[in-house]
Amino acid sequence: MTLPRFSFTLHATSGKARTGVIQMQRGEIRTPAFMPVGTAATVKAMKPEAVRQTGADIILGNTYHLMLRPGAERVARLGGLHKFMNWDRPILTDSGGYQVMSLSELRKLTEQGVEFRSHIDGSKHMISPERSMEIQRLLGSDIVMAFDECPRADRPRDDIAASMELSMRWARRSREGFDSGAEHAARAALFGIQQGALHEDLRRISADKLTDIGFDGYAVGGLAVGEGQEAMFGVLDYAPDMLPADRPRYLMGVGKPDDLVGAVERGIDMFDCVLPTRSGRNGQAFTWNGPLNLRNARFAEDTGPLDDRCTCPVCTTYSRAYIHHLVKSGEMLGAMLVTEHNLSFYQALMAGMRTAIAAGTFAEFAATFRRDYLGSSA
Template identity: 65%
Template sequence: MTAPTEPAAVPAFGFRLIATDGMARRGEVTTAHGAIRTPAFMPVGTQATVKTMYPEQVRALGADILLGNTYHLMLRPTAERVDRLGGLHRFMNWPHPILTDSGGFQVMSLAKLRKLNEQAVTFQSHIDGSRHVLSPERSLEIQGLLGSDIQMQLDECVALPAERAEIERAMRLSLRWAERSKAAFFGKPGHGLFAIVQGGDDEALRVESARALTAIGFHGYAVGGLAVGEPQDVMLRILSATTPELPADRPRYLMGVGTPDDIVESVGRGIDMFDCVMPTRAGRHGQAFTRRGKVNLRNARHADDPRPIDEESTCPAARDYSRAYLHHLVKAEEALGAMLLTWINLSYYQDLMAGLRAAIEAGRFQDHKAAVKDGWARGDLPAL
């Protein structure tokens, strides 16, 4: 008789720094559902789906982790239902790491008739007008029901530009909510809680926020409230002031960023993790990201172009379909056009991250950054 197999032990949540090159870092995050190679780009699966993509496709492109959204999932299908159905990993057929945001940004940007006080934010659903209360404790409860590997504290994100007094008020509220979030976090093995540095475009407030959150102690640290309307130079200035204040032995996540150029520059300032809707949204609107920059397939000049998007790409959608065909699909509003272009874009983003990881390990980050930017500067691929 065969002895029963012991269940595999769940590894502790952790971060291992593998190599550095200047401020750029190559690392690995350990979670209950697998490892995350950093620098990492997390495709956004807002409502438990990366739009127009199968989970198996996303994994095959090299993604180690997806992002889910607390606000959307608490409203539909509800966290309680997802929990009854076995958790978010099983629900969306993604047995790999998942990060869920706290829902705070969406409450501020999408919800109707919201009211914020010290205890929580009360809002009406943008779907059916139903009333909900989201507190730091409730956000962590929802994320726990979803079963995500990385959970985020609830914070208040202020759109820029804003008055310093308003930025400081929101930063201090976010610090108090961070303390409550840590107290409410029920960490199962392999699951972690990230704090969120706030402070708008004020370097002193950012440094104060980072130091205070470090003193509280979290599994990782995110930089929030950027990519909300400020110029890139402001974002990079804030990162340069903030990341040196964060623990070197914990992962750093820049929320909602961004363009390939934003990512490359931010990696050079010590950021490990990124998410953004840009590659999927651009694909649904006829745009493709390539090693020579962005291509707009809506342009009439592609109508008779037999070339692929990039004959050297590792992605079949970029290599095996003509620009003329992709242009036709976009103009005809065929779903296949969005599917193929999203595939191309997510492939490009994952290839970009793989190249950055290899360059940092080899001590060639600055040379690789220059080569990537030179490719963008040269523009569209040469004509036949």
Template identity: 70%
Template sequence: MSRFSFQISATDGAARTGTIAMQRGEIRTPAFMPVGTAATVKAMRPQEVRASGADIILGNTYHLMLRPGAERVARLGGLHRFMGWERPILTDSGGYQVMSLSELTKVSEEGVSFASHLDGTRHMLSPERSIEVQRLLGSDIVMAFDQLVPASATREEAAAAMERSVRWAKRSRDEFDRGGEHAESAALFGIQQGGLDEQLRKSSADALIDVGFDGYAVGGLAVGEGHEAMCACLDYAPGQLPADKPHYLMGVGKPDDIVEAVRRGIDMFDCVLPTRSGRTGQAFTADGPLNIRNAKFGEDQDPLEPGCPCPTCTKFERAYVHHLVRSGEILGAMLMTEHNLWFYQRLMQGLRDAIAETRLSAFAAEFLKRYRVAR
């Protein structure tokens, strides 16, 4: 099998469905990647994540380089062996966490100097180091290092960060092309930046295309801009990227965000929401989120979501899950997370089927109308 290929099998408007083929397996698109920040999708075993329908998961460069350390993971056989996940893994570059979690951050042309949120030790994350860490982890899809700015950034700040991200993308490409461990099986994605400015986004896309990547991410969204602004940006941003390459919207998101983004040409997603919500008592359903902690579920004998085929819904009642969550039992987080992962993967399968059958508009309208009704 080739190192990386993307085949579009059907389109419906701007939406596409297809397959990414890699040596560790195929990824059906549109795809949702559960987040395994610290070498685990929280509260889930790898086989349970796979059973939900996930073809690929996401690992986090920042967290893994700090603990247990990328060099240690490499000595132990790589991230796949370390965490017991045999299918593809995408690793983010660490740029988002450096900006959002670290203290005493200093951005320079070299990279980002920061203090670890764990113990305060100083580190430097540059394009070269980010690629090196992702190589040591054994990532299948490596992300270029970029600079993220908040939604509140001025146009000048967004432009400066975009231009630096382009320079860092070229350095990421050069470091990736030097080879190293797993070089023969990995792919490299570039990250479009530019805030909510269409021309900055176009300039970023054009520069990234000149460098050349296996796929392209739309970065810098889901940082506080709101749903309407995100959709407005997605009305043009994916179209600025190569049509024959995967389009990855980083850090998104809510089920209705995903549906709207797929309609606009996005192929890949990741978000902590289904797992984090599972641990805090929120279940996703076709009728909107459900807070299982509510007292009204104390004697409710329905499953979390009637008709859902996940192991939680086929074996347990709301009343029992309510009891577990209210009691702080670990099993409550496990059952809730399992259902949420199944919900997200069922949504992705529904989107893929709707695109293949050219009925995405009807599917999206029906889903959004039902999902957005307040419980």
């Protein structure tokens, strides 16, 4: 039987929280889903098979970084991103839009797209909606993101509005560019990205324009760019409800464990963030009782696991004392072990939320999580 190109089935809700399954030809994605970030065709400090063992159904790759090194055309000649990195399940690639913002000193933005200089060697490149779709097609992405500009929330409102309108014009061009690659479009999905920063009326205009164009899923963009959790949750109180209820809703670049719980509480289905891997390389472990700084001397003779509620291979094998030693010594294995645990914790958190939503007890789950993780009932 041929699997569908893309389908999303909602199985249960609990308040605004939702659980379901995205079905694609390379496998299913259980939602709410957390996607480990594999920026340069690797989830840092992890083998692909170990990433899968944490429970991840899908990973994220970075269009900007992969186009610069090793190059999208080279990846295509080598059989595509899945074969190149030995990951046979779905891959979502971002469009390069976030780098458009973060590399603002190296860029020139026009209606056509963005001309920029490589941060690697200074060479000139242009990303347009059409080129972004071409790069993601060459990579062989399963979920392709429309090309957009991601402005900082503290820019003037008129700038935010103009940027949003530009992103919506680019969204339509992305749709057309994606559809022009018929063979890839027949097995991949395209997501649009809502913009508008912290302005509800702009978010509404963006959502309406995206819905009119039509996408397989919709992302809430323009958050997690310095506005803080309270402001982010303020937008999430209304922004997901503006998007089609029968399509996945993806919050880009988020976040801390308590961000994930709060966003699921507000109707978000998909997430990605570098935090669990970056923190792992810096000696910070996430646990059900809050984060641990493993550089702290109090762990030097602690024979317990990182988290006594975790069943990952790290927690069932290694002590806090040993991992503290590795981290303090700058040993590569320390980064590997903490990263593996962090990704396992994030997947366990998502699984716990899916179970609670299915049981209709998400509010209780969220309250217990906050009590244990944050030390509060807020």
